[in-house]
Amino acid sequence: DTEVTQTPKHLVMGMTNKKSLKCEQHMGHRAMYWYKQKAKKPPELMFVYSYEKLSINESVPSRFSPECPNSSLLNLHLHALQPEDSALYLCASSRETGNTEAFFGQGTRLTVV
Amino acid sequence: ELKVEQNPLFLSMQEGKNYTIYCNYSTTSDRLYWYRQDPGKSLESLFVLLSNGAVKQEGRLMASLDTKARLSTLHITAAVHDLSATYFCAVSGYSTLTFGKGTMLLVSP
Numbered sequence: 398d399t400e401v402t403q404t405p406k407h408l409v410m411g412m413t414n415k416k417s418l419k420c421e422q423h424m425g426h427r428a429m430y431w432y433k434q435k436a437k438k439p440p441e442l443m444f445v446y447s448y449e450k451l452s453i454n455e456s457v458p459s460r461f462s463p464e465c466p467n468s469s470l471l472n473l474h475l476h477a478l479q480p481e482d483s484a485l486y487l488c489a490s491s492r493e494t495g496n497t498e499a500f501f502g503q504g505t506r507l508t509v510v
Numbered sequence: 511e512l513k514v515e516q517n518p519l520f521l522s523m524q525e526g527k528n529y530t531i532y533c534n535y536s537t538t539s540d541r542l543y544w545y546r547q548d549p550g551k552s553l554e555s556l557f558v559l560l561s562n563g564a565v566k567q568e569g570r571l572m573a574s575l576d577t578k579a580r581l582s583t584l585h586i587t588a589a590v591h592d593l594s595a596t597y598f599c600a601v602s603g604y605s606t607l608t609f610g611k612g613t614m615l616l617v618s619p
Contacts, residue, residue, distance in 0.1 A: 498558050
């Protein structure tokens, strides 16, 4: 099983809403990542978790709050987002951080209205 | 800071033609990845290149890695419309991947 599963696939939320994106993998990977991708741009790294601990936060605004409840799950909690936060949010996992192949989920298409 | 440059950023080609996409990177790394992305979709892993001189082929795509020159190429042979997509190279850094800007490939009859 080389699958990373993200839910939901699509999400429309208002600027005052609170929502969460979920990511799950069962490959025994100990590194998990959140990326944000705008149209016609490469993915931008947001957060890295290594062994369930946050190891990298790329100066992401606090309206995005990651959580890693266990080694298979990664959440991204969203609150008071802005329309410019509309993007494709990609989750990825790898065996370890650094030189190991990353597997990407199908993404959540987020629209903030 | 690791920098990854891809060129061209946009490539329009006719079916049946050959072309090469280039990926240069700025610091030492011995792992390079090529991904394909269709519009609105996620990243699909195409190739993992692990060492200097590595060459991998899948169908009409062939990727190579020269770590001394810090250069990878993705060669397209006899392009077909189904290859139309955006192609990203990505290089392993200390903890994460650094992506190139992507090459949008459009193959037309």
